[in-house]
Amino acid sequence: MGESMVRGVALLAAWLAAGAVAAAPVAAGGTPATGGALATAPVQQLNTAAGRTFDAVVEAVRQTVIAAQVPGAVTALDVKAGDAVKAGQELVRIDARAAEQSANASAAQVQSAQALLDVARKDFERQQQLFQKNYISQAALERAESQFKAAQAQAAALLSQAGAARTQSGFYVVRAPYAGIVAEVPATVGDMAMPGRTLMTLYAPGALRVTASVPQSALDGSGETGGETGGAKGSAKAGEKGGALSGVRVEFPALPADRRWMDAAEVQLLPTVDAATHSVTLRVPLPVGMQGVAPGSFARVWLPGATQGAARYAVPVSAIVRRAEMTGVYVVDAKGTPLLRQVRLGRAQGDAVEVLAGLSAGERVALDPQAAARVR
DSSP states (O other): OOHHHHHHHHHHHHHHHHHHHHSOOBOGGGSOTTSSOBOEEEOEEOOGGGOEEEEEEEEESSEEEEEBSSOEEEEEEOOOTTOEEOTTOEEEEEOOHHHHHHHHHHHHHHHHHHHHHHHHHHHHHHHHHHHHTTSSOHHHHHHHHHHHHHHHHHHHHHHHHHHHHHHHHHTTEEEOSSSEEEEEOOOOTTOEEOBTOEEEEEEOTTOEEEEEEEEGGGSTTTTOOSHHHHTTTTEEETTTSSGGGTTOEEEOTTSOGGGSEEEOSEEEEEEEEOTTTOEEEEEEEOOTTOTTOOTTOEEEEEEOSOOOSSOOEEEEGGGOEEETTEEEEEEEOTTSOEEEEEOEEEEEETTEEEEEESOOTTOEEESOHHHHHTOO
16 A cells, blocks of 8 residues: 555544544534534545555456357357356357258268269279270370369369368357356347357456556656556566556455455556547456456556645545435534535545545534434
8 A cells, every 4th residue: 555555544544533532522503402512523634645546447368259150040058147167168059950951961962072083083094004005095095084183173172162061060059268257148049149249258267457547647757658667568567667567556445354455466558548538558467366356346546656636535434414316414614503515425445435525624524414414
């Protein structure tokens, strides 16, 4: 998390532990409805040197969209989403009756061509014997040789055509290209499979990464992805380089607190910049066998350095009021009167939640919204 972030979290924890005590209770209007004092806490400005955060997503390094190479009705679907499959395992079977008939016809044509080839070969051998005894002319021998070669070529062509028919008949059974997890199966039995139409999505769970789009301005060196920053392939081990690649951390908000944070051992910056957003794609490989994350999971990438932009504030979670689509807090003025104010919240950490808009430093919020609502 970095020393600056640790100091910020420690400061926030100390404020949360002592906020209700340090904040002298304010009597709301001097005569609260409950007959007691309304406990408040100050709006705390967070340490903005903790770093910059960017939304990210977990994705599989190896993910494949399985589609058919030939048209036909789906007759069997042997897997469902979430199943683990082995390399070469049958996934989908498509109606192949027409293809099988075509392959059988090609095989019969090959047998016919081989029979004609045998006749032509024997006839050519007889013509050679007759020519040696001067019973036939050179032209007759050449005609026999030409017929033999033509039959030989015809047999080879039909043999290749039969091989192609057999190969195409194999396209009606779709198999797993590698061992993985079935992520999605949009097709069902009876659907018409078409070349390019998705039948299912497969990914290898052993290799995952976190991907985020980072503005050029957030990277030291103006977002350069080559040279010293990213090397020839746009990647570097964290800590080896200066600037944005040092001290990168990844947060998984959905995981328990003991597994929520991860130090990036390696960071990769793609060697291109998006022309529309002027952002660079940043990738962080995840350890093999990491539990609790799957492709599509939400994550955050933290880059060290001072945060540019508006100041950040935090209030206790207990001060938040949620009414239908409105989120707010009761702000207590100098006279002790609580006023409901709408706010926009950010990420929550422990017993505090970040406030992105609606509050200013020095203001006080009621810790008990229900008690504040009863004040008249």
